Amino acid sequence: MPDSTVRTVVIVGGGTAGWMTAAAIAQALGPHVAIRLVESSEIGTVGVGEATIPHIRAFNAKLGLDEAEFMRSTQATFKLGIEFRDWGRPGDSYIHPFGAFGPDLGEIGFHQHWLRLRAEGLETSIEAFSAPIVISRLGRFAHPSADPRALLSTFSYAYHFDAGLYAAFLRRYAEERGVQRTDARVADVRLRGADGFIDAIVLDTGEQVSGDLFVDCSGFRGLLIEQALKAGYESWAHWLPCDRAVAAPCHAQEPATPLTRSTALDAGWAWRIPLQHRVGNGYVYCSDFISDEEAEATLLSRLESEPLADPRRLRFQAGRRRKQWSRNCVAIGLSSGFLEPLESTSIYLIQAAIGHLISLFPDGSWDPVDETEFNRLMELELERVRDFLILHYRATQRPGAFWDARRQMAIPDSLAYKLALFEERGAVVRYKDGLFQEPSWLAVYFGQHVSPTGFNPLSAGLPAEALRREFAGIEQAIRRQAEALQPHESYVAQLCAVG
Numbered sequence: 299m300p301d302s303t304v305r306t307v308v309i310v311g312g313g314t315a316g317w318m319t320a321a322a323i324a325q326a327l328g329p330h331v332a333i334r335l336v337e338s339s340e341i342g343t344v345g346v347g348e349a350t351i352p353h354i355r356a357f358n359a360k361l362g363l364d365e366a367e368f369m370r371s372t373q374a375t376f377k378l379g380i381e382f383r384d385w386g387r388p389g390d391s392y393i394h395p396f397g398a399f400g401p402d403l404g405e406i407g408f409h410q411h412w413l414r415l416r417a418e419g420l421e422t423s424i425e426a427f428s429a430p431i432v433i434s435r436l437g438r439f440a441h442p443s444a445d446p447r448a449l450l451s452t453f454s455y456a457y458h459f460d461a462g463l464y465a466a467f468l469r470r471y472a473e474e475r476g477v478q479r480t481d482a483r484v485a486d487v488r489l490r491g492a493d494g495f496i497d498a499i500v501l502d503t504g505e506q507v508s509g510d511l512f513v514d515c516s517g518f519r520g521l522l523i524e525q526a527l528k529a530g531y532e533s534w535a536h537w538l539p540c541d542r543a544v545a546a547p548c549h550a551q552e553p554a555t556p557l558t559r560s561t562a563l564d565a566g567w568a569w570r571i572p573l574q575h576r577v578g579n580g581y582v583y584c585s586d587f588i589s590d591e592e593a594e595a596t597l598l599s600r601l602e603s604e605p606l607a608d609p610r611r612l613r614f615q616a617g618r619r620r621k622q623w624s625r626n627c628v629a630i631g632l633s634s635g636f637l638e639p640l641e642s643t644s645i646y647l648i649q650a651a652i653g654h655l656i657s658l659f660p661d662g663s664w665d666p667v668d669e670t671e672f673n674r675l676m677e678l679e680l681e682r683v684r685d686f687l688i689l690h691y692r693a694t695q696r697p698g699a700f701w702d703a704r705r706q707m708a709i710p711d712s713l714a715y716k717l718a719l720f721e722e723r724g725a726v727v728r729y730k731d732g733l734f735q736e737p738s739w740l741a742v743y744f745g746q747h748v749s750p751t752g753f754n755p756l757s758a759g760l761p762a763e764a765l766r767r768e769f770a771g772i773e774q775a776i777r778r779q780a781e782a783l784q785p786h787e788s789y790v791a792q793l794c795a796v797g
């Protein structure tokens with residue numbers, strides 16, 4: 299067994315996962331541990347993770363980052379949700395907002411009253427009652443109001459940022475706090491004979507770097523967790539068969555909106571992520587239904603301006619590493635598993651893994667209970683996201699071979715249960731306290747034409763005319779307040795202006 303204290307942490311990989319881990323451990327454990335990060339500038343990073351969910355703000359806040367400095371350094375814009383185009387049916391557009399539909403009206407969800415009024419003839423879309431949807435469709439932005447009674451307090455926000463610049467920003471932060479960086483290639487991993495723990499990594503310079511805890515942030519290759527420790531991989535490709543992507547940035551031809559865009563295409567979907575200095579674009583596709591050349595041509599034909607770099611091709615398989623913590627190694631980032639970026643969750647999953655690692659930080663006794671608990675928590679995190687992603691593919695009326703197969707596929711029991719409850723009378727269950735809360739599920743259900751046959755009978759207790767008046771008032775108030783906000787692009791420019 300190793301020495302009884304974890305004094306040295308060795309991180310392999312300097313992508314988003316590696317530098318987020320280094321920064322967070324340096325902040326949390328400071329001088330108690332020595333942190334060494336090894337990355338290979340020859341190998342490079344994936345670097346296309348640019349869209350986030352609101353949890354990233356808690357991560358940045360924990361590090362004590364200043365929002366304006368962070369946004370300036372990473373060319374960031376704000377994000378109020380994701381616009382899904384053509385997902386339910388060709389021609390559709392709906393937004394998954396970071397915020398509620400309507401204000402809190404008491405015992406039952408706002409959407410139950412909307413379902414009731416809709417059954418009685420109301421034609422207004424539920425989107426008209428969501429402040430972040432109305433604001434983002436107008437291309438406006440403001441920080442949420444701190445007054446909990448205000449309509450403009452009913453939302454949250456995230457960022458789009460340049461992942462390479464974010465890693466560089468966190469690198470500066472981590473190095474200022476003592477993290478030691480080495481640019482070299484890991485050529486070998488040496489295991490101890492007695493217990494199979496990692497003893498040291500061997501660099502191509504000949505140096506051997508030993509440590510107590512090793513964090514594998516080496517990306518898809520899983521250099522430590524898979525190649526050395528053989529943790530195994532559970533594939534979810536039967537549910538999420540997209541296995542490739544091609545990405546290319548370009549200049550924007552329209553003002554940056556606070557929205558990621560996802561457009562369904564014949565063999566997958568395309569993303570559009572507006573940053574300050576460019577737009578990130580990509581096509582996530584299933585190689586059984588389109589060739590790499592066709593996918594690249596499709597992406598290039600959709601760009602709003604000339605590509606700023608050669609298209610980048612990536613391969614992956616949806617799923618998770620069977621053990622994300624094995625012996626004295628913890629996998630964080632792409633080395634731990636992959637779910638396509640349909641709901642921008644990978645950076646969140648990095649953040650979650652870091653949080654769980656810090657709260658279960660090993661004391662050197664290597665009690666297997668820590669490993670078991672970390673693996674349980676991460677399995678849960680991934681499963682919650684997985685089901686939500688599958689819903690987007692299942693609930694579609696799009697034509698075409700790829701989409702027919704998605705509609706007909708068997709789905710996990712946990713998702714079938716959720717769908718059945720919603721279709722009955724609009725109840726939303728969050729599987730084991732899932733990451734995505736009620737508004738997220740509602741947005742996809744309603745946006746993709748999953749409609750309950752009934753509604754909660756408690757709504758029928760309210761007088762119809764008063765409810766209709768209240769709804770009209772809410773709709774008008776949201777629209778009026780949204781229209782009074784500043785355009786998103788000038789809001790960002792003002793925030794990021796120096797001095």
Ligand code: FAD
Pocket residue numbers: 310311312313314315316336337338339341342343344345346347348349350461482483484485515516517518519521543545580612614630631632633639642643644645646648
């Ligand atoms: P990588 O970026 O691959 O970094 C691996 C690191 O390991 C590099 O520094 C590399 O040099 C190093 N390394 C590897 N081998 C060695 C070696 N032998 N020796 C030394 N160093 C080595 N996430 C989101 O949250 N939002 C998104 O919008 C989003 N979009 C995505 C789109 C696509 C197509 C893909 C594939 C992913 C997307 N992601 C997104 C995920 C996101 O990109 C990753 O989660 C994030 O970049 C973390 O990657 P990583 O640091 O784990 O791996």
